[in-house]
Amino acid sequence: MKFSCEKALLLSAISTASRAVAxxxxxxxxxxxxxxxxxxxxxxxxxxxxxxxxxxxxxxTEHGALVLSSRLFGDIVRKLPDDVVVFSSENYTVNIKxxxxxxxxxxxxxxxxxxxxxxxxxxxxxxxxxxxxxxMIRQTIFAVSTNESRPxxxxxxxxxxxxxxxxxxxxxxxxxxxxxxILEKKGEAFSFVVPGAALTEVEKICGDxxxxxxxxxxxxxxxxxxxxxxxxxxxxxGEFLAYRNAIxxxxxxxxxxxxxxxxxxxxxxxxxxxDKLKSPLRCKFGDGVLDITTKTAIxxxxxxxxxxxxxxxxxxxxxxxxxxxxxxxxxADKVRLEMTTGVAPCVIFPAEGEENFIYxxxxxxxxxxx
Numbered sequence: 386m387k388f389s390c391e392k393a394l395l396l397s398a399i400s401t402a403s404r405a406v407a408x409x410x411x412x413x414x415x416x417x418x419x420x421x422x423x424x425x426x427x428x429x430x431x432x433x434x435x436x437x438x439x440x441x442x443x444x445x446t447e448h449g450a451l452v453l454s455s456r457l458f459g460d461i462v463r464k465l466p467d468d469v470v471v472f473s474s475e476n477y478t479v480n481i482k483x484x485x486x487x488x489x490x491x492x493x494x495x496x497x498x499x500x501x502x503x504x505x506x507x508x509x510x511x512x513x514x515x516x517x518x519x520x521m522i523r524q525t526i527f528a529v530s531t532n533e534s535r536p537x538x539x540x541x542x543x544x545x546x547x548x549x550x551x552x553x554x555x556x557x558x559x560x561x562x563x564x565x566x567i568l569e570k571k572g573e574a575f576s577f578v579v580p581g582a583a584l585t586e587v588e589k590i591c592g593d594x595x596x597x598x599x600x601x602x603x604x605x606x607x608x609x610x611x612x613x614x615x616x617x618x619x620x621x622x623g624e625f626l627a628y629r630n631a632i633x634x635x636x637x638x639x640x641x642x643x644x645x646x647x648x649x650x651x652x653x654x655x656x657x658x659x660d661k662l663k664s665p666l667r668c669k670f671g672d673g674v675l676d677i678t679t680k681t682a683i684x685x686x687x688x689x690x691x692x693x694x695x696x697x698x699x700x701x702x703x704x705x706x707x708x709x710x711x712x713x714x715x716x717a718d719k720v721r722l723e724m725t726t727g728v729a730p731c732v733i734f735p736a737e738g739e740e741n742f743i744y745x746x747x748x749x750x751x752x753x754x755x
Contacts, residue, residue, distance in 0.1 A: 386422050386449025387473040390441065392465050392483060398428045398441045399459045401614055404586045405430035405437040406455040414497040417452040421495070429501065430455065435583045436501040437590075439614040451477060452493040461488050501617050504603035509572030511545050512597045513565065515611060519591030521552045521563040522584045524714040524742065529581035530556035537623030540578040543600075545570060554581075555626050559707050560745040561714065562628065568597060577602050578625055583618035590614050632745055633730060636723035640670055640694035641736045644720050647675070648712045650690040654679050655705040657686050665749040666705045670696020670724070679705070701727045702751040711744035727751070 399418065407415040410432070419429040426443040429436065451474055462470065466484040473480045474492060481488040522541070530538040544551040551564045579587075587609050591598065594612075601608040602620075609616040651666060654677045658664055662681040669676040672695040678687040701724060711733055712720070719736035733744040 386420070386451060387447035388422050388426055388443040388445045389469050389471045390426065390443035392462060392467055392470050394441050394443075395470055396459075396462050398426075398439045399455075399462055401439045401590065402428040402430040402437050403455045403459055404589070405432055405435045405616070407432035412497070412499065414452050414493050414495075415499070416455060417493060417498070418455045418458060419450065419452050419495055419498045421450045422448050429498075431499060431501060433499070434580065434619055435586065436617045437586065437614065438501065441613065447473075449474065450495040451479070452495055452498050453479065453490070457490060461490070502603070502606045502619075504601050504606050504608040504617065506601075508601050508603050509545075509570075509575045510599055510601040511550065511570040512568040512599045513550060514568070515591040515594040515596055515598045517565050518598050518600075519588045519593070520716065521550070521565055522588040522591075524563050524716060525552050525554040525561040526581060526584060526588070527710045527714060528554040528556050528559050528561035528744075529584075530554075532557070535623070537578055537621050537625050540580045540621040541584055542576060542578050542625045542628075544574075544576045546574040553625075553628050555628065555631075558704070558747050559711065560626075560628060560631065560743070561711065562743040564741045575602060576625075577607060578621040578623075579607055579618055580621055583607075583616065587611075587616055590616065632732060632743060633723075633725065636725050636729075636732060638670065638694075638696055638699055638724045639721060640675070640692045640696050641719055641721050642675065642690060642692040644712055644715055644718055646690050647720070648709060650675070650677050650688040651705060651709050651712070654686045654688050655709070657681050657684055658705055665702035665751065666708065667751060668701050668703060670699045670701075670722075672696070696724075699724060699727060700751065701731065702749040703731070703746060704749055707746050711746055715742060715744060717742070 402418050421427040422445045425440045427440045429438040468484045471482040477492045479490050479492050542553040550567050554561045599610040607618050664679045664681045667678045675690045675692045717735040721734045721736045723732045730745045
C-alpha cells in the first residue's frame with residue numbers, strides 16, 4: 386500500500402473517521418481506523434453502533450488495506466509539518482514521511498475489522514440540504530433523553546410525510562420539534578428513530594454546506610450520505626411518544642416576546658442558581674410585562690421583560706436551564722408563549738411566519754416563599 390496526499394486533507398479525514406472509533410473495545414481493530422487505498426483513499430471508523438467512512442483524493446501508487454491505531458495515527462499526522470505526507474506499508478509495517486519527519490509504526494490485519502452494515506439500495510429515502518439538516522439537529526438535540534429506561538427516547542424521531550421532514554426529541558420534561566421541506570422522497574410516508582449520539586456526529590459532518598444529504602432507511606440501520614462521507618447508524622426500536630397528543634392545543638393565555646430579551650432576563654436571574662443551589666424561575670405573566678424572580682440560599686434576584694399581551698398574572702415555575710435551552714434553540718427573533726395554568730405545559734411557537742418549530746417545557750411546582 387502506497388499513497389501521498391496533503392497533510393491537511395489527511396488530518397481532516399482522520400478527524401472525521403475517528404469520531405466513530407471505539408475508545409475501548411474487546412475487538413482491538415475497532416480502536417483503529419481502517420485505511421483502504423483503491424480508486425481513492427477511504428478511512429473508516431466503527432464502534433458497532435455507528436460507522437463513519439470518508440473518502441479523499443490521494444496519489445495512490447499501490448493498492449491495499451490495513452488498520453492503524455486511531456489515536457497514534459491522528460497524533461502523528463497532526464504534528465507533522467504542513468507538507469505532502471508519503472505513506473507506504475509492507476508486511477504491516479507502516480512508514481510515514483513528511484518533510485524531515487519520519488515514523489515507522491505497526492498496523493493490524495484489515496480482516497479483523499468488522500464490515501459496516503449494508504443498507505438496502507431500494508429502501509425509503511429522502512434528500513435535504515446539509516445546512517438545514519444540521520440546524521434541525523442542533524435545535525432539537527438538547528431535548529433527547531439520557532435515561533436508558535426508555536431507549537427509544539435517547540434518539541430523535543424522523544417523520545417524513547409528503548414534502549416535509551419533522552424531527553422530534555423528548556425527555557419527559559420537555560419536547561423539541563422542528564419541521565422543514567425536503568428536496569425529494571422515495572417511498573410513502575415513513576418514520577424512524579436515530580440515536581442522539583449518531584446525530585451529534587451527523588451535525589458536525591454537515592457543517593454549513595448547502596449541498597444535499599441523502600438519508601436512507603434500512604430495515605435495521607439508517608444511512609446518511611453526505612458527499613465524500615457516509616455515516617451508518619443502527620435504528621432505535623420501540624414506541625415513540627405520541628407527541629401530537631402531548632402538545633396542548635386550546636391554551637387560554639397567549640403572550641409574545643423578543644427571544645433575546647427573554648433570554649437575557651432569564652440569564653441574569655439565573656446567576657444565583659447553580660447545581661448545588663437549585664431553585665425554579667418564578668415567572669409572573671402580567672399585562673405587557675413578565676416578572677422573573679428566584680431565591681436561593683445565597684440571596685434572591687429579579688428582572689422584568691416587556692411582552693405583548695396579557696398573562697392575567699399567571700404564576701408558573703420553570704427549570705431555568707430547560708426554558709433557556711428552548712429559547713436558545715428557537716430560530717426566530719420573536720416567540721409566542723402559550724399557557725393555561727401554573728401546572729400545565731408552556732408551549733413556544735414562532736410569533737410570525739411559518740410554524741416550523743414547537744418547544745414545550747413542563748413547569749415546576751412552586752412552593753410558598755420560593
